[in-house]
Amino acid sequence: MLQQDSRSLSGNILGIIGIVLLLFLPIASLAFGIIGFIQSSRQKNDLAKKGRILNLIPIILSVILIAVNIYLYYQGETLLSAVGG
Secondary structure (H helix, E strand, C coil): CHHHHHHHHHHHHHHHHHHHHCCCCHHHHHHHHHHHHHHHHCCCCHHHHHHHHHHHHHHHHHHHHHHHHHHHHHHCCCHHHHHCC
16 A cells, blocks of 8 residues: 555656656656656556646647757747847
8 A cells, every 4th residue: 555655646746846847857847747657657546647637738838849850940049049048
């Protein structure tokens, strides 16, 4: 039981780290999100269910951010110059 709770909790922590890293390192955020999602998917309790949802956020947003960065790279701009910074 303690093993299951620690895996569920580690999945949640990895999801939070993925969200924090989202703005600075989207590739690392994607990696933390995927690892956390896998950790949470191995369990079937409520904490793990919340962890799966929490880990989907950095996975989806980092894929979108990476795609936008690739698009802007081929347009000759960066994300900061496109936003106005």
